[in-house]
Amino acid sequence: MNRAQLKANIFSKKSVLCVGLDTDLTKIPAHLLKEEDPVFAFNKAIIDATKDQAVSYKINTAFYEAQGLKGWISMEKTLNYIPKDIFTIADAKRGDIGNTSEQYARTFFHTYPFDSVTVAPYMGSDSVQPFLKFEDKWAIVLGLTSNAGSADFQLQPSGDELMYQKVLKTVASWGTPENIMFVIGATRKEQLQEVRALLPHHFFLVPGVGTQGGDVDTVCRNTMNEDGGVLINVSRGIIYVANDESFADKAHDAAVQYQKEMSVFF
Numbered sequence: 001m002n003r004a005q006l007k008a009n010i011f012s013k014k015s016v017l018c019v020g021l022d023t024d025l026t027k028i029p030a031h032l033l034k035e036e037d038p039v040f041a042f043n044k045a046i047i048d049a050t051k052d053q054a055v056s057y058k059i060n061t062a063f064y065e066a067q068g069l070k071g072w073i074s075m076e077k078t079l080n081y082i083p084k085d086i087f088t089i090a091d092a093k094r095g096d097i098g099n100t101s102e103q104y105a106r107t108f109f110h111t112y113p114f115d116s117v118t119v120a121p122y123m124g125s126d127s128v129q130p131f132l133k134f135e136d137k138w139a140i141v142l143g144l145t146s147n148a149g150s151a152d153f154q155l156q157p158s159g160d161e162l163m164y165q166k167v168l169k170t171v172a173s174w175g176t177p178e179n180i181m182f183v184i185g186a187t188r189k190e191q192l193q194e195v196r197a198l199l200p201h202h203f204f205l206v207p208g209v210g211t212q213g214g215d216v217d218t219v220c221r222n223t224m225n226e227d228g229g230v231l232i233n234v235s236r237g238i239i240y241v242a243n244d245e246s247f248a249d250k251a252h253d254a255a256v257q258y259q260k261e262m263s264v265f266f
């Protein structure tokens, strides 16, 4: 999906909501466990319940890979089920020497045709470049993450700036705002405005709203740009609001509430 298509969807839904499909067999309602593919049954119900509010779905591959072959099959079925006008993210956090990154890019752009994949930039330009060679596909590079451990390296000085600032500026120079996005954690409230000033045109994937303590209002106020410019991910705060037969209705209600908070920024 290209930027114009993503923008059009954001403006028509007045939403920057990305629903995170972090589907954990130990957390899904018991009545689904008798299904042939409980993970897909759960995801299908969540997608049906949230597709009018969501402009993106993020499949966190860890939850699927942990199930072995069955998990990869559930992931593929889920990807195929997502409506084609909704932006898809393989949250796989890949990145390796060039020829290996090429295989990761083939995996998540070709074999499983996602629109984007999350990428760790620690190995540098040749580890990220292979993800930038596919038309209308995106690398979503870790910039300033939402976890406490982001202070260990990302917030440390590097010359006269901080490490994450160097990462954002350097990685941005390897591609364009049409093929690179950055992960910026919603929990890093003090840095949001400064990050947007540093990169006025890039899209940010912003996780950390809900369970991790970030909020929609702060993120939208400080980071939205002329194209929307953000995808705010909520995983547990939507998919696990209820753990009984009402789970999809409750997920719908949560998605509607998040979309309502976002709509005032359009």
Ligand SMILES: O=C(O)c1cc(=O)[nH]c(=O)n1[C@@H]1O[C@H](COP(=O)(O)O)[C@@H](O)[C@H]1O
Pocket: 020, 022, 060, 091, 118, 144, 145, 146, 147, 183, 184, 185, 207, 208, 209, 210, 211, 212, 233, 234, 235, 236, 237
């Ligand atoms: O790359 C990510 O998506 C990510 C980066 C980050 O800094 N923090 C973060 O929480 N995530 C992911 O975003 C999701 C957040 O989930 P919830 O806290 O349940 O909404 C999980 O899939 C995390 O793996």
